[in-house]
Amino acid sequence: MASYTIQDINHVLKGELIGNTTQKIDGPEELQKAKSNHISFIGSTKYVKYWTDSKACAAIVNDNITVEAFDNRAIIKVKNADLAMAKVLELFNQSPPIFETDIHPTAVIHKTAIIGKGCKIGAHCYIGKNVELGDDVILYPNVCVFDETTIGNHTTVWSGTVIRERCIIGSHCIFHVNVSIGADGFGYRPSDDGRGLVKIPQIGNVIIGHSVEIGANSCVDRAKFSSTIIGDGCKIDNLVQIAHNSVMGRYCIMAGHSGLAGSVTLGDGVIIGGSASIKDHTTIHSGATVGAGSGVMNDVKAGETVLGYPAQDARDMLKQWVMMRKLAKQ
């Protein structure tokens, strides 16, 4: 594990070093759990009280917060402690799990698959016919990639994830564990005898851009026809559902347990809060935000923030919530 001096760290952060510490710093830790070889963070005044008794040898502090350095315990003042924290985490980022061999002998790889340079393919992976992996793709053990799917350079796929046939995945993506890409969309028609339902074939695929991250146990269904599309730079949390024929622009964020019903369109930079759901065939325009827990039943304008179930303009919803509390107390 890496170890740094306080000077090394401030060299990266370019903050104001107050006091000094001769401790070697082995990693970040919360103020109350820290040992003397840890650096910590004070991004809000509510953490100030823990500094005096903390064993941390250093703290990174927002420059609008007053904290003193102590004997052999230093302060680095920065404009944005959150951003500084991210940079410190990059310093201490540990190497990922090792691969003893680039392509594990238990992986089953179809002879027609094209595997780029520097790929690592773990134990018990399955790679189907005509799959194409770019360079430096990492598949951890127990990943399945089905026929004709292509994956771009430097994409990492964690164990248990399944990518079905004919999907197109960009470069520098990360798919976490047990993700499901390209399963059939949910579509049925009444059977001809009127008793029950007949499956509508889902003959489309999934197209995922570059630098997309998809959280554990999330699902992106293939399109009925054409494609379900996730734009460059989208970040999707755990247990998220993206139904068939939805189209996401670039740099959208979807938090845990949120979902897009079929044929939803998101513009660029849309933020969907945790557990929020979007009705099918709805459009959320660029820069809009959907609050946590919302149920969106209508289109949302660019830049608008909606909230509630059913979702409406967030300020209106907050007013409703206040009004209801007042009325119930009368």
Add this chain to the structure above:
Amino acid sequence: MASYTIQDINHVLKGELIGNTTQKIDGPEELQKAKSNHISFIGSTKYVKYWTDSKACAAIVNDNITVEAFDNRAIIKVKNADLAMAKVLELFNQSPPIFETDIHPTAVIHKTAIIGKGCKIGAHCYIGKNVELGDDVILYPNVCVFDETTIGNHTTVWSGTVIRERCIIGSHCIFHVNVSIGADGFGYRPSDDGRGLVKIPQIGNVIIGHSVEIGANSCVDRAKFSSTIIGDGCKIDNLVQIAHNSVMGRYCIMAGHSGLAGSVTLGDGVIIGGSASIKDHTTIHSGATVGAGSGVMNDVKAGETVLGYPAQDARDMLKQWVMMRKLAKQ
């Protein structure tokens, strides 16, 4: 990939062909993305404006919508464009991923398991003691089926799905990727010393009828005792939770992120909207509909539509929502 003439397609649809195209048609595509070898759909007047500039050589159009044929670009008028689309998708449905060998040598199959004719078992599957697979069962790579479970003819199980011991699965089912069937129900009792909880054994199983489809990353827990039951023809979307001892009738639909708490009973033909949750020990009678996002805390009568959190008659709920908006604006 298959290719058809416009006459071939109208032979299936039996609609009214207006104009003609000599193009070979290689698949369906949305109007705006289509190339000249694509057929598209106009099921609503809002898509009419895209027809003129589309490159699609043909469109299937609802017969109440007015659209003109152009030079070498044909129209097929039909009573129901959605149904016609389903039939066209069946024409163009592509073959599923290939199996090079029927039973992959890396699959681990207990010697007592009975494997029907025409089964395909992918790489790294695990099949336990006394499992019985009917004929033409397909297990894609990395599926686990545990001891004493039986699976009917023509059922397909996608990668990452796990079916635990002593479950009974019907024929013509489809389980998508990373589905969990037969995990323990969630049941505890206070420990005898009053500190903490003791697990209640979950000794029942799961019984799934015929033609049931279960979406990616969905869960059906085994019963505490007796069985969790899913009736014939039920269609279950992604990330759905079906807790122990729930019983679903035939032809029910559960959309993404919905859930049944323990011992819920659904009649036949019940529709549960996305992200809706049903309280434990509740009955939703046949033909009832639960709107998206609802939280159902009481029984629902046959044919009733409920909505909201807490759910009530949908018309009443809609009135409440309107009323609240009005009050907040006063």
Add this chain to the structure above:
Amino acid sequence: MASYTIQDINHVLKGELIGNTTQKIDGPEELQKAKSNHISFIGSTKYVKYWTDSKACAAIVNDNITVEAFDNRAIIKVKNADLAMAKVLELFNQSPPIFETDIHPTAVIHKTAIIGKGCKIGAHCYIGKNVELGDDVILYPNVCVFDETTIGNHTTVWSGTVIRERCIIGSHCIFHVNVSIGADGFGYRPSDDGRGLVKIPQIGNVIIGHSVEIGANSCVDRAKFSSTIIGDGCKIDNLVQIAHNSVMGRYCIMAGHSGLAGSVTLGDGVIIGGSASIKDHTTIHSGATVGAGSGVMNDVKAGETVLGYPAQDARDMLKQWVMMRKLAKQ
């Protein structure tokens, strides 16, 4: 399968045996499905009507419910039929799926891993560098455990579950199928050019106490730094999301589809209802209860019960719901 006399069963329950049956009892079943070799339960008066026509040879009945014994059909009266049922289920609990060999030859286990006595490791498992398994750990087929993770004695991990690197798992835990432990937390910062998002490294881990049960397809993310912590005896249902840096005390319960956003703190004995979500950086103090479907946006006091979206004191919320129904009917 085990078989008992009514006397055997009452020896365990120590209730009052009324009447007798000479039937061998092979298991528990619901009154309406039972055959003559089954024992059933009557824990509420609503089930009394099924007793006369049931084929069950015996029933365990709450002592405040009046039910008669019949010819060769016995009653055991107990103070708490639910608790008695749990004890009967323990009697009839069946053996779990078999392992033909303790460590399956297809498992890929790094040479530095330490495997305790009596461990069972199924087909196609993957165990990384320096993993340590205590004694009697059971990994069913297709489990992945990554580098440096430790797992305590008698913990059971079901198929499809992935535990990432450097996590610490206690003893006597049960992780059901397709669980994701230790995937990256969901954290980004704006990129330096203001266009898009940069991943914040998630260098922490997950620490799980003893006797923790985690349901199918649930996720526990690793911490940004420091640890995501689940205390001893917590019971977590299916499809639950526990985001990075959340800390749960002991004996907490989280029902299906519930979720903790980042850095949530739960005290001891907190109960989170199904589909409830807790906002990031919120504290739910010991003994508090969050009702099903709630969206909690503020701290909750010890012992308080909150409900609704947004969540508030449950009695207040119930008043609001009543008030809204009344107003809408005016």
